[in-house]
Amino acid sequence: MNPQHRLDVLRGVTPPRPHDARAIAALAANPGCARRALMDGAGVDKDAAARHLGFPAPFGQSPFAITRGNVFEALVKADGCAELLRMLRELLGLPVAEVAYHDVENVGAHLRHAHTRTLIDRAARDEHDAGTLYDHPLLSLEIAGHTAYLEPDVVAFQLGGRFHIVEIKSFAVIDGQADPSAVAAAARQAAVYVLALRTLLEELGHDPLKVSHDVVLVCPENFANRPVASLVDVRRQLAVLRRQLTRMSALDRLLEGLPDDLTFDLRPDDDGRPTRPVAELADALRRTTARYAPDCLSTCDMCFFCRDEARQEGASDLLGRQVRDELGGVASVAEALGLADGTRDPAAGQEEIARLLRNAERLRKECLT
Amino acid sequence: MSDRLDDLERRIDELRAGVRTAMRARDGARARVLRAELRGAERAWDALVSGERPVKEEPPRLVTVREQVHQGLRLLGAAAQPRLIVAVSAAFFGGTISSSRLTSLRRDEERSFRSSPFGRPYYLCAALTDRLSPARGLLTLSAWPLERRVVGPLSPRVDFLTCAIAVAEQETGDERADRLLVRMARNIPGAADGTLGPPHRGRVIEAARAELRVHADRDTRDRAELAQRAVAQLDDAARLFGAATLGTIKKEYAT
Amino acid sequence: MSLLTSLARLRALDEGIAQPIATVRHCHLADRPMVFIPLKLSGEAAAPLAAMLGADRDRPRLLVVAQPRNRDLRFAWAAELAGVLLPYVEGFLRDTETVERRNADPYERAIDAPQILVPNRAGVAFVRLLGRSMRFRRADGPYPVPESVPLLGRWLTYFAERAAYPGSSLMPAMTEELGRHWASGQSGLEDANLAALLAWITTGPSDDAEDPLIWPPAGPATDPGFDAEVLAPAMESGSAERVTEALRTQLEPSWRLMWQAIDLLAGLEEGAGVASRWEQDRGSFSGMAAHVAEGAPPQPRRDGAVAAAARLARMERAQAAYDAQRAYDDPLVMAEHRLTGEAFAGEVVDTDPGNTEGEGRSRKLRPLVVIKTDDPVRLSPGTSLGTPQRRAQGAELVSAGEGLVTVKITKGMGRGRTAAPGAVPEIGERVCYTSLTDDFQGSPALPDAEATPWTHGGPPREYVPDDEDAQEEWS
Numbered sequence A: 001m002n003p004q005h006r007l008d009v010l011r012g013v014t015p016p017r018p019h020d021a022r023a024i025a026a027l028a029a030n031p032g033c034a035r036r037a038l039m040d041g042a043g044v045d046k047d048a049a050a051r052h053l054g055f056p057a058p059f060g061q062s063p064f065a066i067t068r069g070n071v072f073e074a075l076v077k078a079d080g081c082a083e084l085l086r087m088l089r090e091l092l093g094l095p096v097a098e099v100a101y102h103d104v105e106n107v108g109a110h111l112r113h114a115h116t117r118t119l120i121d122r123a124a125r126d127e128h129d130a131g132t133l134y135d136h137p138l139l140s141l142e143i144a145g146h147t148a149y150l151e152p153d154v155v156a157f158q159l160g161g162r163f164h165i166v167e168i169k170s171f172a173v174i175d176g177q178a179d180p181s182a183v184a185a186a187a188r189q190a191a192v193y194v195l196a197l198r199t200l201l202e203e204l205g206h207d208p209l210k211v212s213h214d215v216v217l218v219c220p221e222n223f224a225n226r227p228v229a230s231l232v233d234v235r236r237q238l239a240v241l242r243r244q245l246t247r248m249s250a251l252d253r254l255l256e257g258l259p260d261d262l263t264f265d266l267r268p269d270d271d272g273r274p275t276r277p278v279a280e281l282a283d284a285l286r287r288t289t290a291r292y293a294p295d296c297l298s299t300c301d302m303c304f305f306c307r308d309e310a311r312q313e314g315a316s317d318l319l320g321r322q323v324r325d326e327l328g329g330v331a332s333v334a335e336a337l338g339l340a341d342g343t344r345d346p347a348a349g350q351e352e353i354a355r356l357l358r359n360a361e362r363l364r365k366e367c368l369t
Numbered sequence B: 001m002s003d004r005l006d007d008l009e010r011r012i013d014e015l016r017a018g019v020r021t022a023m024r025a026r027d028g029a030r031a032r033v034l035r036a037e038l039r040g041a042e043r044a045w046d047a048l049v050s051g052e053r054p055v056k057e058e059p060p061r062l063v064t065v066r067e068q069v070h071q072g073l074r075l076l077g078a079a080a081q082p083r084l085i086v087a088v089s090a091a092f093f094g095g096t097i098s099s100s101r102l103t104s105l106r107r108d109e110e111r112s113f114r115s116s117p118f119g120r121p122y123y124l125c126a127a128l129t130d131r132l133s134p135a136r137g138l139l140t141l142s143a144w145p146l147e148r149r150v151v152g153p154l155s156p157r158v159d160f161l162t163c164a165i166a167v168a169e170q171e172t173g174d175e176r177a178d179r180l181l182v183r184m185a186r187n188i189p190g191a192a193d194g195t196l197g198p199p200h201r202g203r204v205i206e207a208a209r210a211e212l213r214v215h216a217d218r219d220t221r222d223r224a225e226l227a228q229r230a231v232a233q234l235d236d237a238a239r240l241f242g243a244a245t246l247g248t249i250k251k252e253y254a255t
Numbered sequence C: 001m002s003l004l005t006s007l008a009r010l011r012a013l014d015e016g017i018a019q020p021i022a023t024v025r026h027c028h029l030a031d032r033p034m035v036f037i038p039l040k041l042s043g044e045a046a047a048p049l050a051a052m053l054g055a056d057r058d059r060p061r062l063l064v065v066a067q068p069r070n071r072d073l074r075f076a077w078a079a080e081l082a083g084v085l086l087p088y089v090e091g092f093l094r095d096t097e098t099v100e101r102r103n104a105d106p107y108e109r110a111i112d113a114p115q116i117l118v119p120n121r122a123g124v125a126f127v128r129l130l131g132r133s134m135r136f137r138r139a140d141g142p143y144p145v146p147e148s149v150p151l152l153g154r155w156l157t158y159f160a161e162r163a164a165y166p167g168s169s170l171m172p173a174m175t176e177e178l179g180r181h182w183a184s185g186q187s188g189l190e191d192a193n194l195a196a197l198l199a200w201i202t203t204g205p206s207d208d209a210e211d212p213l214i215w216p217p218a219g220p221a222t223d224p225g226f227d228a229e230v231l232a233p234a235m236e237s238g239s240a241e242r243v244t245e246a247l248r249t250q251l252e253p254s255w256r257l258m259w260q261a262i263d264l265l266a267g268l269e270e271g272a273g274v275a276s277r278w279e280q281d282r283g284s285f286s287g288m289a290a291h292v293a294e295g296a297p298p299q300p301r302r303d304g305a306v307a308a309a310a311r312l313a314r315m316e317r318a319q320a321a322y323d324a325q326r327a328y329d330d331p332l333v334m335a336e337h338r339l340t341g342e343a344f345a346g347e348v349v350d351t352d353p354g355n356t357e358g359e360g361r362s363r364k365l366r367p368l369v370v371i372k373t374d375d376p377v378r379l380s381p382g383t384s385l386g387t388p389q390r391r392a393q394g395a396e397l398v399s400a401g402e403g404l405v406t407v408k409i410t411k412g413m414g415r416g417r418t419a420a421p422g423a424v425p426e427i428g429e430r431v432c433y434t435s436l437t438d439d440f441q442g443s444p445a446l447p448d449a450e451a452t453p454w455t456h457g458g459p460p461r462e463y464v465p466d467d468e469d470a471q472e473e474w475s
Ligand code: SF4
Pocket: A030, A033, A034, A035, A036, A290, A291, A292, A293, A296, A300, A301, A302, A303, A304, A306
């Protein structure tokens, strides 16, 4: 059976969950996890699966945050992107004549992707009326055999003949500093757009490197709503992303050794309500190897399920990478404690960590009694 | 009374928890039912606690929303977004509209026009894109020539500069007008003088005109071409409110 | 994290209850701490939503911004907050003591200082942003604010900055403080949840702690579900009471947790070094108060290069001192150093109290002590050592091997020909020696602020807040 077919079996009759840029960016979050790679590769709706298993993901966005994001984006784009033009002129030396604005959304939704292609092609050919700002473009990217459609905020062109992805985020930059995790997330997301746009140029027969790896990040500055732009180099994020995508298209190895009929299907009824017995689905998932880490709690819909599994297994992963590293590869809690109190003999290669653990145990006992 | 309040509070807490649990389980139907009950309980609580239901007071409106938008657009003289129109109306006419009230305006105008064409002295209408469809979020006036109501690639910028000049030409001491001008001037090269006070109006006008000169030729050409196409292809209603796109046609057939 | 702590975490996980990693309390606990739990509006940088605060656990104050997008209401809230916090802070300036200094004028130091406790590190970060958003406001000119607001902004900035100073107890983050004393059986990430961490310490892990319906987050972020289902409709209704009551439900549980955590910490005996670190806090606080009184400008937006380097160096020294002090105060912390071989403990098996070095007038008493230890000693001969048992003494490692360590006492023996009674450990006594020393080096030679090398941006301009600072809208 070919891998694509096997992936379809994995997903079953549950409709595939289309990936957005945030989801694709998150693919790279735990590259070592086979369970996640398989679920994402098959387009499984992890959120629905987790809910059905009784472990709904702890994610949610406040309506206040959503409104604020929309308001800020509207402000940046208001009046023919007046604010954005100012920033591009200041930041990248965009010539004054470059103001042409194309709202890709002026065509019907079903034409948006084709229209984006046409416009980008025209720009890349450098025809004289090539635009400068493309609002609401629709790009696509193949993820393990499925097409994901992506909507960057704006694509800017004519900055030295290169395309720049513009990413508008509503977290504040205060006195030149922003929340590093928010910036990192924005960079990961922007890298997905860069990759998609490069792929598009390549398909059209243009040089993909016409898309800059410097993305323009626009955020509110200080406590005013005034937008400020900065360039963010996303080369590293691009490399990680590419690696993960290649890995996902080479899922055959992960599929090896799994039964042919293994499926994560939820078997939705006519109303879309899952009917698959929970225990059965859980068993199917447990056939795949997870690599739980506390970071999953902020990046993966399956986190509570996998944490629960790690708890049942008594895995030291629960305590975080630092503890894991400290334990030098002793994976189970019982094993580590056994080595510490001497009830278990170290396996080959564990002598050093066993000695340390025994010492640590002796010291704790001495100090606490 | 406080007994009843206690009861209500307990009930409200239960309902809220119920709604959130249902939301987390993505059980929309149940959440809706509970939410409705919750609103009822909250209203009862409000009524009990304050003796009556709080009513939001609306300031008396002498000029209709429609007329306020008309005034704003007349002043600006170019296609503009609701946000800008609201700001202008507030700064120069003491307007009280909020942009959310403008969303249904265009549809109402179109309905009125279709039931009795040219029955009103003016209509608030759409700007037309290069596909002659209504441009998203832009308002224009029916009295304007078509060239002013179509938008080519450079038109958003040209219109912005035109609007900035119009705002700068107004004489007022209103603080809101100053703030609006500061905001616009900031985005025009050479218009702001680096100080924090309100920018010099003559300077703004000059800077905006200078940039306009860069874009004017091409924009005029683009617009003339679009206007010609609109005249050739569109009926009266579509000239004012835009040709339906494929998507909207489909939607209309469906309903 | 050390292996010792990792082991404690494993043990906690196995036993289902947190394990102690300290035997004494390493932070100061004020007689009258101020608990401060601020909430912010989601999606905004520093738009306050509410705060529950107070120094009396039975009477929390609840301050609410019923419409957080309304600037005037936000500043009214800030003024209300100032009305509670400033009198608390300034109340400590009444009683002072005069401190003599060697090469400087004596100064007045407050006898006690304020202590503002926030739930977690994100709370400290939010306090910093609140401070930043308030301290440049003006009571006059455009966008005037109540006079107390910029002053509060300076104090909040001060407290948040001081919170980053190792060993300071002026603004502790509760989850951090608890985490310094107990190891839970969950990850550090999950420890940032106050309810979860407290559950581990008191009753054992509970999934309730992660259910925002049972334990709302301790801020500053609110639960998105609460925002959508409760807060947004309440705000829309325009009823301030409803918003207030809604926010009360989110804050009250955390309020109880904060006081429970205080009780837990109070149950630990105070470490020996706590008082001296608190003395530093008092000095720092008094310095800040004097600064404010002299009419100095608010803290700059960013430090100049020299100030930043000096700050970094200060922090590093404080960290080293804090680490060393905790080890001297607490055998369980010292054990971490024993595990890595920088300290050892054991029983004295032999002594030579009369050993001397040098001849004639320069002849000095240098008693030798031999200790039997199970610890893996990784110190080379000649290393200087200190000991928690006799803090005034200094010693030197002579030799180590086969579980026996010979140590020579080099400092603190006085001028006598024989050792004073008790100065040299007796055979059979348990002792501990470590290469950690509390007397860190003095400040590195940094150029004065005026002499900032041009590579670092030249001398900083004296920071003068301008109108732009004052006019900056508040989100
Ligand atoms: S939560 Fe589970 S499936 Fe997701 S990345 Fe972590 S271990 Fe893999």
